[in-house]
Amino acid sequence: MDKKKIVNINMKEYGMILALIAVFLIFSVMTGGKNMSPANINNLIMQNSYIVILAVGMLLCVLTGNIDLGVGSIVAVCGAVVGILIVDYNASIWVAIPAAILIGTLSGMFVGFFVSKLSIPPFIVTLATMLMARGLTYTLLKAQTKGPLPTEYTFIGAGFLPTMKISVGGGTIDLISIGVALIAFILIILFEMKSIKTKKKYGFPVNPLWQTAIKIGVIFLIVWFFFYKLSRYNGIPFVLVIMGVLVALYHFITSRTVAGRQIYALGGNAKAAKLSGINTDKVYFWVYTNMGILCAIAGIVLSARNASATPKAGDQFELDAIAACYIGGAATTGGVGTIIGAVVGAFIMGILNNGMSLYGWSTDIQKIVKGAVLLGAVTVDLLSKRKK
Amino acid sequence: MSDYILEMNHITKEFYGVKALDDVNIRVKRGEIHALCGENGAGKSTLMNVLSGVYSYGSYSGDVVYNENVCQFHTIKQSEAKGIVIIHQELALSPFLSIAENVFLGNEQRKIRGVVDWTKTHKKAQEMLKKVGLENENLNDPVNTLGVGKQQLIEIARAMAKQVELLILDEPTAALNDEESKRLLSIMQELKKQGITCIMISHKLNEISAVADSITVIRDGKTIETLVKGTDDISEDRIIKGMVGRELTNRYPVRTCDIGEKIFEVKNWNVFHSDDPSRQVIKDVSFHVKAGEVVGFAGLMGAGRTELAMSLFGKSYGQKISGSIFIHGKQVIIKNVQDAINNRLAYVSEDRKSYGLILIDSVRGNMTLAALKNFFSKRAVVNKNSEILAAEEYKKRINVKASSINQTVSSLSGGNQQKVVLAKWMMTQPDVLILDEPTRGIDIGAKYEIYGVINDLAKAGKGIIVISSELEEVIGTCDRIYVISEGRISGEMTKAEVSQEKIMKCIMAESGKEA
Numbered sequence: 001m002d003k004k005k006i007v008n009i010n011m012k013e014y015g016m017i018l019a020l021i022a023v024f025l026i027f028s029v030m031t032g033g034k035n036m037s038p039a040n041i042n043n044l045i046m047q048n049s050y051i052v053i054l055a056v057g058m059l060l061c062v063l064t065g066n067i068d069l070g071v072g073s074i075v076a077v078c079g080a081v082v083g084i085l086i087v088d089y090n091a092s093i094w095v096a097i098p099a100a101i102l103i104g105t106l107s108g109m110f111v112g113f114f115v116s117k118l119s120i121p122p123f124i125v126t127l128a129t130m131l132m133a134r135g136l137t138y139t140l141l142k143a144q145t146k147g148p149l150p151t152e153y154t155f156i157g158a159g160f161l162p163t164m165k166i167s168v169g170g171g172t173i174d175l176i177s178i179g180v181a182l183i184a185f186i187l188i189i190l191f192e193m194k195s196i197k198t199k200k201k202y203g204f205p206v207n208p209l210w211q212t213a214i215k216i217g218v219i220f221l222i223v224w225f226f227f228y229k230l231s232r233y234n235g236i237p238f239v240l241v242i243m244g245v246l247v248a249l250y251h252f253i254t255s256r257t258v259a260g261r262q263i264y265a266l267g268g269n270a271k272a273a274k275l276s277g278i279n280t281d282k283v284y285f286w287v288y289t290n291m292g293i294l295c296a297i298a299g300i301v302l303s304a305r306n307a308s309a310t311p312k313a314g315d316q317f318e319l320d321a322i323a324a325c326y327i328g329g330a331a332t333t334g335g336v337g338t339i340i341g342a343v344v345g346a347f348i349m350g351i352l353n354n355g356m357s358l359y360g361w362s363t364d365i366q367k368i369v370k371g372a373v374l375l376g377a378v379t380v381d382l383l384s385k386r387k388k
Numbered sequence: 389m390s391d392y393i394l395e396m397n398h399i400t401k402e403f404y405g406v407k408a409l410d411d412v413n414i415r416v417k418r419g420e421i422h423a424l425c426g427e428n429g430a431g432k433s434t435l436m437n438v439l440s441g442v443y444s445y446g447s448y449s450g451d452v453v454y455n456e457n458v459c460q461f462h463t464i465k466q467s468e469a470k471g472i473v474i475i476h477q478e479l480a481l482s483p484f485l486s487i488a489e490n491v492f493l494g495n496e497q498r499k500i501r502g503v504v505d506w507t508k509t510h511k512k513a514q515e516m517l518k519k520v521g522l523e524n525e526n527l528n529d530p531v532n533t534l535g536v537g538k539q540q541l542i543e544i545a546r547a548m549a550k551q552v553e554l555l556i557l558d559e560p561t562a563a564l565n566d567e568e569s570k571r572l573l574s575i576m577q578e579l580k581k582q583g584i585t586c587i588m589i590s591h592k593l594n595e596i597s598a599v600a601d602s603i604t605v606i607r608d609g610k611t612i613e614t615l616v617k618g619t620d621d622i623s624e625d626r627i628i629k630g631m632v633g634r635e636l637t638n639r640y641p642v643r644t645c646d647i648g649e650k651i652f653e654v655k656n657w658n659v660f661h662s663d664d665p666s667r668q669v670i671k672d673v674s675f676h677v678k679a680g681e682v683v684g685f686a687g688l689m690g691a692g693r694t695e696l697a698m699s700l701f702g703k704s705y706g707q708k709i710s711g712s713i714f715i716h717g718k719q720v721i722i723k724n725v726q727d728a729i730n731n732r733l734a735y736v737s738e739d740r741k742s743y744g745l746i747l748i749d750s751v752r753g754n755m756t757l758a759a760l761k762n763f764f765s766k767r768a769v770v771n772k773n774s775e776i777l778a779a780e781e782y783k784k785r786i787n788v789k790a791s792s793i794n795q796t797v798s799s800l801s802g803g804n805q806q807k808v809v810l811a812k813w814m815m816t817q818p819d820v821l822i823l824d825e826p827t828r829g830i831d832i833g834a835k836y837e838i839y840g841v842i843n844d845l846a847k848a849g850k851g852i853i854v855i856s857s858e859l860e861e862v863i864g865t866c867d868r869i870y871v872i873s874e875g876r877i878s879g880e881m882t883k884a885e886v887s888q889e890k891i892m893k894c895i896m897a898e899s900g901k902e903a
């Protein structure tokens with residue numbers, strides 16, 4: 001009985017990853033394998049990096065049972081700040097980047113102040129920041145695109161780590177990418193072994209070996225596939241490093257730290273959390289401040305990739321980020337959801353966008369499909385929970 | 389016409405192969421008050437859900453015969469149309485709507501399709517309110533301005549508006565004080581005179597003994613017996629014997645432990661209402677608790693006991709709080725809940741679902757939440773392994789009946805949920821525990837176990853404060869009792885001198901003064 005349960009729980013966790021793979025395979029059939037080309041894999045990562053970064057922050061808001069609607073506009077403001085400082089004031093990127101992060105942090109604190117100190121519903125506060133920040137962006141940029149930005153800056157969004165290319169049958173392969181993949185894979189195996197060892201030490205039930213083997217096998221295939229494709233292109237994009245660090249950091253915070261548990265507790269039952277010694281005001285404040293910081297990072301990555309700051313930047317990003325969280329299994333009521341889920345959700349959206357573009361569907365059709373996928377994913381998730 | 393308004397014959401209901409009801413038989417006479425007794429999880433609610441159509445016809449086996457017809461209900465609407473109305477423990481009123489609107493909630497009086505007839509609504513609402521003794525209330529007031537007791541009566545008025553013949557009350561007095569309970573019970577007897585049959589589910593056996601005409605006892609999904617007033621013994625002890633299958637000679641386990649030094653002392657504590665700074669809720673209260681001592685706070689609901697406890701516990705209630713707190717003889721400043729936890733103070737809320745538990749979280753997550761910062765983490769990183777070990781240990785120690793520490797607490801019974809909350813606060817390693825209504829809405833077996841836990845804590849030298857609206861419980865468990873009324877301590881008595889009458893006198897004397 002117990003054993004069976006463990007299998008079920010794990011299957012549910014990996015269901016999303018299976019869905020991700022399925023969507024990818026469907027599009028690779030539809031586009032005749034075009035979406036598997038090294039250039040496209042690279043594109044997928046670069047195009048989705050900002051959504052992933054935002055989804056990570058958004059998940060914390062969603063865990064508290066709220067959302068942040070101002071995300072896209074804050075992204076635009078931060079990009080505008082960089083553009084103006086560099087283009088108009090000839091500032092170095094070492095001034096422009098901290099300035100953008102400061103602006104993002106301040107706008108996050110602004111939201112946090114209203115939400116925690118004055119108890120204004122986040123929906124209203126962030127609806128206001130969405131309008132205000134967008135208007136501010138247009139005003140700052142005088143409704144025009146500011147650019148071009150220098151290459152040392154665009155490196156953040158469009159650059160690659162150093163490579164060691166050797167030519168192999170008609171193309172090149174980057175040994176650094178292969179090396180990183182190898183190291184990543186070894187680390188994953190070591191982690192898995194360590195967790196099994198501690199479980200045994202404390203006498204906790206251990207998953208059957210075949211399950212662990214399948215899990216490692218799937219991870220191996222995914223990691224290998226991605227890095228192989230990247231190595232055939234231009235090596236590891238710098239945004240992948242930013243993304244990887246952020247995802248790892250926030251996964252750790254949500255799953256292993258006291259602060260993370262406090263966010264989940266607050267989302268599950270704010271009154272009980274408060275009576276358990278959790279400073280709920282403080283949690284709200286930092287969750288929204290954190291969202292502001294991540295908006296700034298996303299704004300920097302976006303403007304770097306475009307090599308310019310535009311007033312329309314980040315339009316509707318908040319919706320993609322929110323959708324990513326819900327597709328990734330987060331609950332609208334709060335208290336349920338994972339970082340990995342949100343990241344997978346963001347990539348499902350990204351693969352859909354990318355695949356449909358390659359297939360030649362217009363953005364109008366793409367919106368219909370994305371809406372349907374969001375509705376479908378959440379419906380299936382909730383119905384399956386209700387059955388229990 | 390048959391004597392019996394309702395006969396449920398050989399009802400068996402399974403959930404995934406587990407029999408929740410196993411060949412249950414119950415016969416309810418027309419115009420009687422029929423009590424349904426049993427421990428939590430015995431199957432009372434399941435039985436009532438079968439009756440009211442929550443579990444549709446065909447999902448169970450056996451017959452429901454109502455007014456000599458076999459019923460085949462698929463929804464609650466169908467059973468209500470026949471005059472069977474169930475009032476659940478959790479009130480189903482819409483708080484911001486008026487009394488009149490609530491009386492006809494879901495049963496709106498209309499002129500033509502979809503248009504509400506307000507004149508008729510008010511006229512009929514007034515009639516219904518009269519039947520439940522609420523004719524003096526303003527029909528246009530929102531129901532949330534009424535107390536719980538009156539809200540309960542509104543629910544009954546609502547049932548009356550549906551032309552109820554068989555009224556089912558699930559724990560009707562669980563949230564009421566003695567005064568309100570008495571009133572509700574007398575209303576029930578009034579309804580009886582009007583020819584309405586009542587089925588009442590209750591844990592308060594003294595009430596059952598007082599008003600029920602017959603009592604059906606259910607244990608582990610089976611009918612054990614039906615006791616009829618006048619022919620059978622329907623004393624509390626007799627009912628308990630049927631419910632637990634053995635005689636509980638002592639409902640309060642004996643405690644033998646030494647009482648030590650003063651461990652917790654409060655001097656001149658004053659608190660004003662959270663929303664209304666001119667209203668003083670706690671007035672110059674001073675008291676103390678010794679190590680190994682169980683101190684009771686008796687009083688009516690609304691006397692200020694919970695407000696006192698919560699204001700002491702990190703200023704979780706009220707404003708303009710003044711006074712001093714001493715722990716182990718040293719004055720401490722407690723500004724928030726974390727300070728309280730750090731000073732080894734714990735408070736178990738009276739409302740476990742709203743204030744005690746994260747219902748969607750696991751047994752483990754709930755148990756360790758309050759102690760996470762101090763005992764289960766190092767530099768802000770949680771040590772999951774020590775957390776699991778502690779949860780396992782407490783699960784065993786206070787006998788939490790859950791399939792594993794990963795089970796979601798929302799699926800546990802009330803008694804087990806209460807144990808989880810207790811464990812949560814025991815894990816913070818407190819010296820002083822304030823237990824607010826620690827046994828509300830839980831069955832006798834679980835109550836006994838919780839009293840056992842209280843005794844163990846006292847033996848370990850903790851100071852314990854028990855807040856309870858059940859006088860019997862306060863007397864049964866406490867070494868010393870403070871009576872609180874109207875925000876003041878109006879009396880103090882030791883176990884040797886206490887009696888229910890003395891406490892009530894104390895309460896009445898104080899409220900007399902205020903008036």
